[in-house]
Amino acid sequence: xxxxxQLVIGGLANGCIYGLVALGFVLIYKASEGVNFAQGDMxxxxxxxxxxxxxxxxxxxxxxxxxxxxxxxMFGVGWGVERVIVRQxxxxxxxxxxxxxxxxxxxxxxxxxxxxxxxPLVLExxxxxxxxxxxxxxxxxxxxxxxxxxxxxxxALWAFFAFTQIxxxxxxxxxNQMAAYIVGVPVMRVNSLIxxxxxxxxxxxxxxxxxxxxxxxxxxxxxxxxxxAAVIGGLGSLPGALLGGLIIGIIExxxxxxxxxxxxxxxxxxIMLLVLVTRPxxxxxxxxxxxx
Amino acid sequence: MRVVFKTSYDSDIDLHxxxxxxxxxxxxxxxxxxxxxxxxxxxxxxxxxTLIWALAGMGLMIAVGHTGQxxxxxxxxxxxxxxxxxALMNAGLPFYLALxxxxxxxxxxxALIAIPAVRMSGIYLAIATLAVFVIVExxxxxxxxxxxxxxxxxxxxxxxxxxxxxxxxxxxxxxWLVLGIVALVTWGYANLxxxxxxxxxxxxxxxxxxxxxLGINVTRTRALxxxxxxxxxxxxxxxxxxxxxxxxxxxxxxxxxxxxxxVVTIGGLGSIQGAFLGAILITGMPQxxxxxxxxxxxxxxxxxGGIPGLDTMVFSMILIGFIIFEPxxxxxxxxxxxxxxxTFPLARRDMFRRxxxxxxxxxxx
Numbered sequence: 001x002x003x004x005x006q007l008v009i010g011g012l013a014n015g016c017i018y019g020l021v022a023l024g025f026v027l028i029y030k031a032s033e034g035v036n037f038a039q040g041d042m043x044x045x046x047x048x049x050x051x052x053x054x055x056x057x058x059x060x061x062x063x064x065x066x067x068x069x070x071x072x073x074m075f076g077v078g079w080g081v082e083r084v085i086v087r088q089x090x091x092x093x094x095x096x097x098x099x100x101x102x103x104x105x106x107x108x109x110x111x112x113x114x115x116x117x118x119x120p121l122v123l124e125x126x127x128x129x130x131x132x133x134x135x136x137x138x139x140x141x142x143x144x145x146x147x148x149x150x151x152x153x154x155x156a157l158w159a160f161f162a163f164t165q166i167x168x169x170x171x172x173x174x175x176n177q178m179a180a181y182i183v184g185v186p187v188m189r190v191n192s193l194i195x196x197x198x199x200x201x202x203x204x205x206x207x208x209x210x211x212x213x214x215x216x217x218x219x220x221x222x223x224x225x226x227x228x229a230a231v232i233g234g235l236g237s238l239p240g241a242l243l244g245g246l247i248i249g250i251i252e253x254x255x256x257x258x259x260x261x262x263x264x265x266x267x268x269x270x271i272m273l274l275v276l277v278t279r280p281x282x283x284x285x286x287x288x289x290x291x292x
Numbered sequence: 293m294r295v296v297f298k299t300s301y302d303s304d305i306d307l308h309x310x311x312x313x314x315x316x317x318x319x320x321x322x323x324x325x326x327x328x329x330x331x332x333x334x335x336x337x338x339x340x341x342t343l344i345w346a347l348a349g350m351g352l353m354i355a356v357g358h359t360g361q362x363x364x365x366x367x368x369x370x371x372x373x374x375x376x377x378x379a380l381m382n383a384g385l386p387f388y389l390a391l392x393x394x395x396x397x398x399x400x401x402x403a404l405i406a407i408p409a410v411r412m413s414g415i416y417l418a419i420a421t422l423a424v425f426v427i428v429e430x431x432x433x434x435x436x437x438x439x440x441x442x443x444x445x446x447x448x449x450x451x452x453x454x455x456x457x458x459x460x461x462x463x464x465x466x467x468w469l470v471l472g473i474v475a476l477v478t479w480g481y482a483n484l485x486x487x488x489x490x491x492x493x494x495x496x497x498x499x500x501x502x503x504x505x506l507g508i509n510v511t512r513t514r515a516l517x518x519x520x521x522x523x524x525x526x527x528x529x530x531x532x533x534x535x536x537x538x539x540x541x542x543x544x545x546x547x548x549x550x551x552x553x554x555v556v557t558i559g560g561l562g563s564i565q566g567a568f569l570g571a572i573l574i575t576g577m578p579q580x581x582x583x584x585x586x587x588x589x590x591x592x593x594x595x596x597g598g599i600p601g602l603d604t605m606v607f608s609m610i611l612i613g614f615i616i617f618e619p620x621x622x623x624x625x626x627x628x629x630x631x632x633x634x635t636f637p638l639a640r641r642d643m644f645r646r647x648x649x650x651x652x653x654x655x656x657x
Contacts, residue, residue, distance in 0.1 A: 035415050085612065085616070088616045089615065089616065092619060094415060095356075095362050095418075096615050096619060098362065098364075098415070098418060099553060099554075099557055099611065099615055100611075100612060100615045100616075102550055102553075103607075103608035103609075103611040103612045103615070104608070104612070106601075106604050106605065106607070106608040107605060107608050107609070107612075109601070109604075110601045110602075110604065110605040110608075113601055114601075224422065224426075227419065227422075228419075228423065231416070231419055235415075260434075262430040262431075262433060262434050265426070265430055266426065266427050266430045269422075269423035269424075269426045269427055270423075270427065272419070272420075272423050273420060273423050273424070273427075276408075276416060276419070276420050276423075277408040
């Protein structure tokens with residue numbers, strides 16, 4: 001029983017990181033109904049920038065300064081990518097963006113690989129190796145921080161879309177670009193902002209990931225799993241993304257413990273296929289019947 | 293500009309618009325047939341590889357280019373084709389039975405997963421295919437008795453009616469075999485696209501609602517297109533297995549899926565020629581990069597070989613360039629040049645203006 005509980009708590013923290021990357025997908029999907037397949041690589045890049053700023057043998061800034069700075073830099077990267085590249089595709093089919101962002105992901109991976117190399121690196125954190133004990137269960141502080149930060153960020157983003165003017169404008173832009181433009185929503189600028197925001201969220205996810213283990217330029221592939229999380233929750237729903245992330249995060253270690261090894265790897269995708277077949281819009285579906 | 297005088301209604305759907313067109317195709321085929329006498333073994337092997345990639349590209353083109361179904365998991369069908377073919381031949385079946393069986397297995401599997409998947413559209417289908425790819429990859433590792441698991445499997449050499457078609461011992465024969473299969477599939481594909489079935493693919497791609505209004509069974513059409521697509525890709529997978537000789541699951545990585553997508557996008561979506569142009573680019577580019585790299589190293593003393601992942605980087609940049617500046621791909625660019633030449637000096641800038649669509653969704657939140 002304690003073993004299962006231990007697995008679930010580790011899974012929760014893992015799931016929060018999946019959830020954060022999934023939030024990045026959802027943000028962009030909510031604003032432009034596009035899918036950014038480079039989200040996982042943005043997370044990787046964010047983690048590496050924080051590492052480059054904070055680690056003692058690199059720039060050596062204090063952790064509390066390095067991380068916010070990395071978030072700001074990645075906001076700029078996200079903004080810039082939209083402004084310079086993605087905007088060129090305005091008015092093109094969705095499919096173009098999928099291929100473009102896959103290619104962008106490779107570019108990010110190459111950039112990180114040529115700056116920081118392909119050997120795994122460890123981010124130095126003030127709370128590395130700190131643990132808490134409750135009953136027979138050991139909880140690392142990094143896990144607790146991951147869970148806490150994710151919850152706060154999800155609520156903040158949900159409030160951003162539900163209550164602020166820009167958030168509402170972003171939703172309008174995704175539901176009907178032309179109409180939103182006509183009523184005065186600066187569609188292009190809103191898109192840039194959302195891309196910047198998703199870059200920032202990805203960085204937070206990346207830093208949390210890095211606090212729990214070593215990172216190398218290929219951790220961006222985690223994006224595929226996070227993507228499954230976003231789909232399970234229903235693309236376009238922020239709480240759904242978090243829930244999807246948690247489901248995957250918990251199922252994975254539990255399946256890995258009680259089922260053959262390959263099942264653990266397959267489990268996120270099997271769940272995703274099941275959800276897609278039974279509820280094509282995801283658990284928090286936002287799609288209505290198509291009207292002609 | 294050539295004016296074609298049509299004397300029957302049938303000539304509207306002829307495979308070749310006029311005699312010169314037919315002659316060009318015959319010349320190309322003839323040139324490809326005598327290629328083994330013109331080039332050495334190394335380039336012949338490269339040409340074979342290109343043909344196999346073109347076959348796989350044609351497979352994906354049916355789904356992406358002609359039916360509008362994006363697939364990020366076509367490497368899965370390559371794998372199914374390759375493993376079915378190798379396993380059947382290892383069990384003693386001759387090649388002429390194993391190859392169609394490989395295509396059939398991949399096609400049936402494709403159609404099977406397409407039936408639930410076609411209910412989803414656009415991005416969801418792409419995701420579902422990605423999931424299927426991961427599952428197939430893990431299944432390959434799990435089904436060790438058939439697939440050899442992580443260790444891999446040997447594709448036996450091909451012998452047909454006493455003639456060896458081994459990839460190393462009789463490369464010329466193997467090349468002709470591949471060329472024959474590719475030519476047959478291309479011919480079938482071109483004919484499919486002028487049949488009612490092929491036209492219904494296009495209708496579904498361009499507007500699902502109108503296609504349904506015209507009495508097309510959208511779900512069946514999509515499943516059929518996806519099945520055909522994966523079947524052709526399965527054939528390519530079987531040939532790829534024979535070409536590589538010894539392979540394991542790593543041959544069919546997600547990178548291969550993406551490269552296939554590159555083939556059809558860079559080549560030109562919605563044209564058979566595009567699959568060939570894309571395949572030439574994707575198989576020729578690593579060679580070109582290697583030659584350039586050696587040149588840079590020899591002339592400037594800069595060793596680019598020390599930078600890992602440079603090839604992928606160059607590919608990605610080319611892809612980004614195409615998506616932004618020429619979404620119609622190489623074939624689309626060639627058509628523009630041809631029209632410009634044919635109508636000289638009457639071509640206008642807006643003749644090929646891109647049609648823009650603005651996003652409208654059914655989401656309520």
